[in-house]
Amino acid sequence: MILCCGEALIDMLPRRTEAGALAYAPHVGGAVFNTAIALGRLDVATGFFTGLSTDMFGLRLERALAESGVDTALSHRSDRPTTLAFVELTQGQARYVFYDEGTAGRMLAGDELPALPDEIKALFFGGISLVAEPCGTAYEALMAKAAASRVTMIDPNVRPGFIRDEAAYRGRIGRMMALADIVKLSDEDLHWLEGPGDAVALAGDILKRGPHLVCITEGARGATGYTAAGAVHVDAPRVTVADTVGAGDTFNAGLLAGLARGGVLRRDALRQLDEAALRDALDLGVRAAAITVSREGANPPRASEL
Secondary structure: OEEEEOOOEEEEEEEEOOOOOEEEEEEEEOHHHHHHHHHHHOOOOEEEEOEEEOOHHHHHHHHHHHHOOEEOOOOEEEOOOOOEEEEEEEOOEEEEEEEOOOOOOOOOOHHHOOOOOOOOOEEEEEHHHHOOOOHHHHHHHHHHHHOOOOEEEEEOOOOHHHOOOHHHHHHHHHHHHHHOOEEEEEHHHHHHHHOOOOHHHHHHHHHHOOOOEEEEEOHHHOEEEEEOOEEEEEOOOOOOOOOOOOHHHHHHHHHHHHHHHOOOOOHHHHHOOOHHHHHHHHHHHHHHHHHHHOOOOOOOOOHHHO
16 A cells, blocks of 8 residues: 555635636645545555544545545544635646645644554655644654655655745755655756756756655656666657646656556665666656646546546
8 A cells, every 4th residue: 555645635726607707616635635546546555644624625535535545544633624725827837825724734743643554565745744834744754754664755846835934844855855765856846956957967966865766757748767777758648738736746646556566666676676667657657647637627547547
């Protein structure tokens, strides 16, 4: 089982009424939530750990996870409210305004972390859950606890407008990337975290800090996986883009699913990952993401669609 650890929230997506007025429609979402949903739909045994509200939105999130085959047994439930994220779309690109004070997700604390059963072989972390406190510290502690014996992956999915203490955030992401076996960054996130420069050199610098695989996504240009042995690039399929919500999250799921299908989602195998296995995993990631961007909202494909 792959355990996805991080936020689950409600995306309030802009829509037009029949009269032409702007309205917002609630849709389940969150970067880590989307990855869990996508993994479940790809027929991968998936669990989800978060601070989950018992309010009407929290129950909606829980139902959506169950419908995609995701196990929420390890999530910590409370009566705090669910995080809301209002989304503005400009030429298909999403910008977010978060309402997160005192929520079930944000207030997750270190003493609420689960004991990890043996069937969990890999853990995924990322998203805005690594920005806020106390949940950011809690997720970092869970990763540190798991990293010695299980595969760990991080996709920071940087949202600069949500970051209040940039130095603290950069410190956390740096520590977690060094712990991780797999690091995934968009090209924008790569340069935000690592500064200007050639992507090959920047990815190589990250590899030297500890990860065995660094994946850089470039939207329509596809994705590249970097290991100590070299780089593998795959092109993205050409599609008509509806919006980009959930694209990177779906790529993460496809990558993990591809590595699992190839029998290499193990720490020892990732240390000596061969080109064919990496190419297959990257290809599944970009193909799954291409279907997601062809639809409105974060609606990852099922295995049968691939």
